[in-house]
Amino acid sequence: MVVKTIDCNRNRLRLLLSDDLDDASRHETEQHLGKCEFCQTTLLALAGEREWWEEASRFLERDNHDPNDQQQQFGHSTLWNDLQTELDIPSTDFVLSHLPPSNNPAMLGRLGQYEILEVIGQGGMGVVLKGYDGELNRYVAVKVLSPHLAVNGAARKRFAREAQAAAAIVHPNVLAIHGVESDTNLPYLVMPLVSGETLQHRIDREGPLDLKDILRIAAQTARALSAAHAQGLVHRDVKPANILLDGSLDRVLLSDFGLARAADDATLTHSGMIAGTPHYMSPEQARGETVDQRSDLFSLGSVIFAMSTGRPPFRAETPLGIAKKVDSAKVRPIHGINEGLPEWLEAIRSSLMNASIESRAQSAADIAELLEQCLAHVQQPKVTPLPDALLRMVRRRPWLNVQVLMTGSVVCIALLFAPLLLSPDDQSVTEKSLSEEPVNTEAEEEFVNNESKTLESVTNLDLNNDIDLKFREFESDLLEFEQQFNRPFPPNQIPSPEPNTHP
């Protein structure tokens, strides 16, 4: 029997259908949907009337009856293409069933010189096994390329080439490659066995990380990228699942260099689709264009977003969807989602995640240095100031300028009225609130030093109350104002926006 309950909400179902719910509401609605027949029926009806479901079922059925039928030529097979093999046969079982046997019955099998002890994990790219290297008396991680990738000649060649190039990167933050074997049925990579977890697991487990960890992990990832970029390599798949956190040391290891490319070769030829999660991709990569090292920097920005908020910046199922979202949507500032974080981190994030390649941060080495200096500042704020480079970065962001501008102008007005408005008690309250505020931009701090602390705190409170709502409205007006006078305001504190950025 179909019973409507108080939790049923047609409008929510509509939003679920158009993918316009945030993660939490989507999860909640789907949970309800799992139990509520009424909503199940409603959702199906919202998607299309009964005739549409019937027609879809009738018209899209498989053509099994006549293998010589021309339908094959007309591309209908794309609908069913390779879905079964990719999703139904677990790669792990396939790999294990194809492992040559070992002389030692306690082992799962043998791959080259390595005795295979157990399965460590499975990813989109392949299966990771724990192996033992008898000759060198050490345990290793053996990553076997997924069967659906391994059957493709181009993918195998690419796999070998990229792995050899990656093996040449020797850097403390890059997971080393001990060996590559691409000529067997099961092509594989041999890497050191790392204890610990991936950044993805950490985020799934703990949600947003704290500022120090964000900076530390981002800085070390940037160092790894810088080492790779120096050799002309592009990683192409920088994402939390490829960042390993060494359990014993505070060390970050970037893995899977260039493998995304091998996967692209295989799946593109198979189905015209790019493998893996597209959530961290740069827009140019999502559009299928040629990418260079700056694409990795965009992905690094996406990783910073994920560490700061607990989720990726864009959610879409395919690269095409990501490309659309990156181009059209503005990313919500991370300090608007996670209030414990400073605005300057948002400035770093947005300098990396700039959809325009030319306006984006250009060098992994520079970003690594910047992040390290920021980390030093956070660890010892009194000894180490925020780096100058950060200030320059903040300048490039007009809306931050505007906020500073507004702070400036409101302070000027507030200065006039302050004695009338504030009793001494109020002042102590606002000062207390200020001390709990996140760190402001350096430009603002500088400003604070030159002005009355009490008054700054008043404006700060005003601004923070409904800043998200009102800001965009003021932004254009103020910028226009600034442009009209063709000078920064107030001139002694606020840097002028650099020409050609954000016209």
Added chain:
Amino acid sequence: MSGTPETRSSLLARVRNPRNGEAWVEFLSIYEPLIYRVARRKGLQDADAREVTQDVLVTLADVIPSWKPTSGSGSLRRWLFQVARNRSINLLKEKSRHPCGTGDSKVRYVLENHSQPDDVELFIEEYRRQLFRHASVKIRNEFSNKTWLVFLRTSIDGHSVSDVAHGLDMSIGAVYTARSRVLARLKMAVEELDQQDVLDAQTREEI
């Protein structure tokens, strides 16, 4: 007999303007299988059906530039159907004149009943099928493999939602969401195709 690929490239070569080329490709990818299927369902064997398809498309390409929506024959779809039907009947007649052709009793049946009213329904049914297929190929890349598989299994193969949820390690709610999203998008794509059925005048001129 494998006339279709060559027909295809010679038909495609007719359009010089790449922008209109796309419209023409889309048009062909709907009507080529459509005509073939109608011919098959009228009782023709594979090779004959291909011949009819090729024949109709070539005629079509010759006539389309001058075809006008107001020329009395109604929609292009309807007109196309008439051409396809007449061509296949002519072909069948020819075949029956030569004894070496098909001696299929269906041929006689078609010849004797060539103006059945259900021809129209048949054509419309095949037209809808082609729209659905074309639309689904078109939107395929907007969805992940998993979402797509959920849709195919629940809506086409008729598996139960709970089986599919279990098999793909998803919640019941997520399965409902996935299949509904695909259908909603499919519906939109089919409606779009249906509306742009008739090639615009400029495209027709350039064919």
